[in-house]
Amino acid sequence: MLVGVAGSFVGAKVAELMEIPVFGFWRTLTAAVAGAIIVIVIWNAARRRG
Numbered sequence: 001m002l003v004g005v006a007g008s009f010v011g012a013k014v015a016e017l018m019e020i021p022v023f024g025f026w027r028t029l030t031a032a033v034a035g036a037i038i039v040i041v042i043w044n045a046a047r048r049r050g
Contacts, residue, residue, distance in 0.1 A: 003036055003043075011035025 011031035015022045022031045 003039055004032070007034075007036025007039045008032035009035065010038050014038070 008028075008031070011034045012022060014035060015031045020031075022028055
């Protein structure tokens with residue numbers, strides 16, 4: 001659950017930085033999924049390192 005919330009936040013910020021408009025259900029969902037993938041990749045990299 002926390003990964004999804006963090007992912008949606010990260011996805012929205014990445015889209016904002018890249019100046020991609022995020023509006024509507026599908027674009028918001030895509031941004032949230034992309035953000036969750038980014039969070040999971042970073043989490044796995046940090047766990048392997050430690």
